[in-house]
Amino acid sequence: MNENINPNVHTETHTGHGGLHTDHHGHDHDGHHHHKQSFVSKYIFSQDHKTIAKQFLITGMLWAIVGGLFSVLFRLQLAYPDETFPILETFFGRWAKGGQIQPEFYYALITMHGTVLVFFVLTGGLSGTFANLLIPLQVGARDMASPFMNMLSYWFFFLASVVMFSSLFVQTGPAAGGWTSYPPLSALHEASIGSKAGMDMWIISMALFVVSSLLGGLNYIATILNMRTKGMSMTRMPLTMWAILFTAILGVLSFPVLLSGFILLLFDRNGGTSFYLSDIVVNGKILPNEGGSAILYQHLFWFLGHPEVYIIILPAMGLVSEVMSVNARKPIFGYMAMVGSLLAITILAFLVWAHHMFVSGLNPFLGSVFVLLTLLIAIPSAIKVFNWITTIWRGNIRFTPGMMFSIGFVSLFISGGLTGIWLGNSTLDIHLHDTYFVVAHFHIVMGVSAFFGMFAGVYHWFPKMFGRYLNNTLAYIHFWVTLAGAYLIFWPMHYQGLAGVPRRYLDFRLWSSFNHFTDLNKMITIVSIIVFATQLMFVFNFFYSIFKGRKVRSTNPWGSTTLEWTTPINPGHGNWPGEIPEVHRWAYDYAKDGRDFIPQTEPLNPGESKH
Amino acid sequence: MDIVSNQRQKIHPHKFTLWVAIGSILMMFAGLTSAYIVKSNQANWEEVETPVAFWFSTAAILLSSLTMQMALRAFKQRSMRHYRQLVAATVVLGIAFVVLQWTGFKWLWDNGVRFRGAGAGQFLYIIAGLHAIHVLGGIVTLTVIFLKAFFGKSRNYNPVPVEVAATYWHFVDLLWLYLLVFFVWLA
Numbered sequence: 001m002n003e004n005i006n007p008n009v010h011t012e013t014h015t016g017h018g019g020l021h022t023d024h025h026g027h028d029h030d031g032h033h034h035h036k037q038s039f040v041s042k043y044i045f046s047q048d049h050k051t052i053a054k055q056f057l058i059t060g061m062l063w064a065i066v067g068g069l070f071s072v073l074f075r076l077q078l079a080y081p082d083e084t085f086p087i088l089e090t091f092f093g094r095w096a097k098g099g100q101i102q103p104e105f106y107y108a109l110i111t112m113h114g115t116v117l118v119f120f121v122l123t124g125g126l127s128g129t130f131a132n133l134l135i136p137l138q139v140g141a142r143d144m145a146s147p148f149m150n151m152l153s154y155w156f157f158f159l160a161s162v163v164m165f166s167s168l169f170v171q172t173g174p175a176a177g178g179w180t181s182y183p184p185l186s187a188l189h190e191a192s193i194g195s196k197a198g199m200d201m202w203i204i205s206m207a208l209f210v211v212s213s214l215l216g217g218l219n220y221i222a223t224i225l226n227m228r229t230k231g232m233s234m235t236r237m238p239l240t241m242w243a244i245l246f247t248a249i250l251g252v253l254s255f256p257v258l259l260s261g262f263i264l265l266l267f268d269r270n271g272g273t274s275f276y277l278s279d280i281v282v283n284g285k286i287l288p289n290e291g292g293s294a295i296l297y298q299h300l301f302w303f304l305g306h307p308e309v310y311i312i313i314l315p316a317m318g319l320v321s322e323v324m325s326v327n328a329r330k331p332i333f334g335y336m337a338m339v340g341s342l343l344a345i346t347i348l349a350f351l352v353w354a355h356h357m358f359v360s361g362l363n364p365f366l367g368s369v370f371v372l373l374t375l376l377i378a379i380p381s382a383i384k385v386f387n388w389i390t391t392i393w394r395g396n397i398r399f400t401p402g403m404m405f406s407i408g409f410v411s412l413f414i415s416g417g418l419t420g421i422w423l424g425n426s427t428l429d430i431h432l433h434d435t436y437f438v439v440a441h442f443h444i445v446m447g448v449s450a451f452f453g454m455f456a457g458v459y460h461w462f463p464k465m466f467g468r469y470l471n472n473t474l475a476y477i478h479f480w481v482t483l484a485g486a487y488l489i490f491w492p493m494h495y496q497g498l499a500g501v502p503r504r505y506l507d508f509r510l511w512s513s514f515n516h517f518t519d520l521n522k523m524i525t526i527v528s529i530i531v532f533a534t535q536l537m538f539v540f541n542f543f544y545s546i547f548k549g550r551k552v553r554s555t556n557p558w559g560s561t562t563l564e565w566t567t568p569i570n571p572g573h574g575n576w577p578g579e580i581p582e583v584h585r586w587a588y589d590y591a592k593d594g595r596d597f598i599p600q601t602e603p604l605n606p607g608e609s610k611h
Numbered sequence: 612m613d614i615v616s617n618q619r620q621k622i623h624p625h626k627f628t629l630w631v632a633i634g635s636i637l638m639m640f641a642g643l644t645s646a647y648i649v650k651s652n653q654a655n656w657e658e659v660e661t662p663v664a665f666w667f668s669t670a671a672i673l674l675s676s677l678t679m680q681m682a683l684r685a686f687k688q689r690s691m692r693h694y695r696q697l698v699a700a701t702v703v704l705g706i707a708f709v710v711l712q713w714t715g716f717k718w719l720w721d722n723g724v725r726f727r728g729a730g731a732g733q734f735l736y737i738i739a740g741l742h743a744i745h746v747l748g749g750i751v752t753l754t755v756i757f758l759k760a761f762f763g764k765s766r767n768y769n770p771v772p773v774e775v776a777a778t779y780w781h782f783v784d785l786l787w788l789y790l791l792v793f794f795v796w797l798a
Contacts, residue, residue, distance in 0.1 A: 145624035145627075146625065194789070212634055214632075217631075217635075218628045218631050218632050218635070219628065221627075221628075222625075225622070226621075226622060226623075226627050227624055231651075250635065252631055252638075253634065253635065253638050254638070255635075256636065256638040256639030257638055257641070257642035259639055259642075260639050260640075260643045260646065261642065261646075262644035263737060263741070264643075264646065264737065267737060271733075272725075272726045272727045273656075273727070273728070273729070273733040274727075274729035274733075275646070275727045275734075276726060277652070278655075288715045288727065289729070290654075290655045290729060291650075291653060291654050291655025291656065291730075294649065296646055296649055299649075301643055303634055303642070383669070385730075459753065569673050571685050
C-alpha cells in the first residue's frame with residue numbers, strides 16, 4: 001500500500017523515474033485518512049510504533065511481576081530457612097515440599113529472576129517500549145524505517161516469552177544454572193535437574209530474544225539516522241534519541257556474539273561436541289569430552305554480557321536527561337558532553353568484559369589492562385552525574401512523579417557507581433567476587449536505577465501513550481516506598497558481601513560466622529515484600545488510569561519543547577495529521593529570552609543565534 | 612502507508628538497515644571464528660581436510676554474484692526479460708551452492724568427522740551451517756523478487772528492493788570467502 005501522506009516530499013524521492021512510478025494512489029492527500037482497521041491489525045498485529053511500544057511495555061510489566069515474585073520467594077528462604085510455608089506447597093507441590101523451598105527450586109528461582117529481569121524486563125521492556133514510542137515521535141517520522149520488521153521484533157519477543165514461560169512448567173523445571181548459564185553445568189543434561197529440558201528451552205528462548213533485539217535495533221538505528229524530519233540535525237535531537245541510538249548500536253554488535261556462544265552451547269548439550277567441555281566426571285561417570293574450554297563460553301558470554309548492562313542503563317540515562325531538563329525548566333547542562341560521554345561509554349562497553357572473569361584464571365597482566373579500561377568508565381559516568389546535578393541546580397523544579405524518579409535515578413546511580421570502582425579492581429575482586437557485594441552493586445547501579453529511569457519514562461510519557469494521567473498520589477507513594485526500599489534492601493548487602501557472604505547460596509545456618517546476619521536478612525526480606533506490593537500498586541495505577549485516569553486536555557501538558565507534544569493528544573498511525581513539522585532549534589530551549597520554553601518547531605527570531 | 616518514501620534522505624533507510632544488519636551478522640561470525648582461533652591453539656585440536664566440493668561451491672557462489680550484478684544492471688536498464696533470466700540463474704546457482712556445501716559436509720561426515728570431538732570439523736559444521744542458512748535467506752528473498760517480476764500486477768521500477776537483495780547476496784558471497792580461509796589455511 002503506498003499512500004501519499006505528504007505529496008510535496010513524495011515527488012522528490014522518485015525523481016529520475018519520471019511518470020513511470022505506477023503504484024501510487026492519488027486518493028489520500030489529507031494525510032490522516034486511514035483504511036478501516038480490524039481489531040487484530042490495530043491492537044494485535046499492529047505495525048504502528050506506538051502500539052508496539054505499548055505491547056512491549058505491558059509484556060515487560062507482566063514479566064516484571066513474575067521476576068519480582070521469584071525474588072520474594074527466594075528471599076523467604078534466605079530470611080526464614082527454619083519456617084515452613086504450607087501455602088508454597090499448595091502452589092508449587094514437590095518444589096516446596098513441606099512448605100520449604102527445595103534447593104533445585106531455589107536455583108531455578110534465582111536463575112529465572114536474573115534472566116527475566118535483565119533480558120525480558122530491562123532490555124525488551126525498557127528499550128522496546130521507549131525506542132518504539134519515542135523515536136518516530138521525537139525525530140519527526142511517520143513510523144519506523146520498517147514497520148513490518150518492527151512488528152516482527154515484538155512477536156519474536158512474544159515467542160521468546162512464551163518459550164521461557166513454558167519452561168517454568170516442564171517437569172524438570174526451568175534452567176537453574178544462574179542467569180549466565182556457565183558450562184559445564186549448563187552444558188550437561190546430567191549435571192543437575194535444572195540443566196535438562198528447561199535449559200534447552202532457555203537457550204531457544206534466548207535465541208528468539210536475540211533475533212527480536214536485532215530486528216528492533218536495526219530499525220532504531222536506521223530510523224534515527226535516516227528518517228529525521230527537516231531541520232532535525234543530530235545535535236538538535238533530544239538526549240533520549242542519542243541514548244537509544246547508542247543502545248541499539250551496542251545491541252546490534254554484541255547480541256550476535258552471544259548467539260554464537262549459545263549455538264555452540266546447544267551443540268555441546270545435544271550434539272556431542274566439546275567446545276566448552278573437557279575432562280569431566282559426572283556422578284562417577286567419566287565423560288568422553290576432551291579439549292573444550294569453559295572459559296571460551298565466558299568470553300563469548302561477557303562480550304555481550306557487559307555491553308548488556310549498558311544496553312539496560314543507557315536508555316534510562318536518556319529518559320532521565322530529558323525528564324530532568326523538562327521539569328527543571330532549564331536546558332540540559334553540557335549537551336555535547338552528555339553525547340560524548342554516551343559515546344565513550346559505548347566504546348568502553350566493548351573493552352571491559354573480562355572484568356567479570358578476574359578470578360577465572362585470567363592472566364593477571366591481562367587483568368590489569370581490563371582494570372584500567374574498567375576504571376576509565378568512571379570518567380564519562382561522572383560527567384553525566386555532574387551534568388544532571390548542574391541541570392537541576394537553581395532550576396525551577398517541578399516535582400512531578402517523573403522528575404522524582406529521575407532524581408532517584410541519579411541518587412542510585414551514584415551509590416551503585418561508587419562500588420563499581422571497588423569491583424573494577426582485580427585485587428579487590430579476589431575478596432569480593434561472587435559475594436553479596438556484587439549483588440548489591442549491580443542491583444543498585446543497573447537494576448533499580450534502570451527501573452527508576454523506566455518509571456520516570458512511564459510517568460512522563462503516559463499522557464502521550466494513553467491520553468490520560470496516572471494517579472499522582474499513588475505515584476508519590478510508589479516513589480518513596482521504592483526509593484527507601486531499594487536502599488534498605490541493597491545497602492546492607494554491601495556489608496554482608498564485605499564479610500564474605502557468598503551469593504547464590506541456599507542456606508547459611510551452618511555457617512556460624514554469618515549468624516549475626518540472620519535478623520538483617522529478615523529485615524531485607526520484609527522490605528522486599530513491601531516494595532513488591534508497592535509495585536503491584538503501580539501496576540494497578542497503570543491499568544486503572546488507562547481507562548479511568550484524568551484526561552489530558554492540552555497537547556503539551558508538561559510544557560515541553562520536543563516534537564512528540566506537537567502531535568494530537570491521541571495520535572493516529574502516521575503521528576501528525578498534516579505535514580511533519582519542521583525543526584528550527586535544538587530540544588532544550590527552556591528559560592530562554594524571558595520565555596519558559598520555545599518548541600523545536602518555532603522558527604528562529606531575527607538575531608537569534610542558531611542551535 | 613509507505614513510510615520511508617516521505618522522508619528526506621541521503622541513503623534509503625532499507626539499504627542502511629541492511630548495512631547495519633551486515634555488521635551485526637559479521638559480529639556473529641567474528642564471535643565464532645575468534646572462538647575457532649582460540650580453540651585451535653588448545654589441546655586435542657584435530658585438523659580436517661577441505662572437501663573438493665567446496666571449491667565447486669565457491670565457484671558457484673562467485674558466479675552467482677556476477678549474475679546478480681548483471682540482473683541489477685538489467686533491471687536498471689528496464690530490460691525485464693534479461694532481468695528475470697538473470698535472477699533465475701542466481702537462484703539456481705545459490706541452490707547449487709547449498710547442495711554442494713551439503714555434499715562437501717557429507718563427505719566429511721562419511722570420512723569420520725562427527726560432532727564428537729573438539730577439532731576444526733565441529734566448528735566447520737556450525738559455521739558453514741549458519742552461513743548456508745544466510746544463503747537460504749537470500750534465496751528466499753530472490754525467489755520472492757523473481758515471482759513478483761513474473762506475476763506482479765503493477766509494473767514496478769523501484770530499484771531499492773533489488774539493490775538491497777544484490778548487496779546482501781554479495782555479502783554472503785564475500786562472507787563465504789572469508790570463512791573459506793579458515794577451512795583451507797587454519798583447518
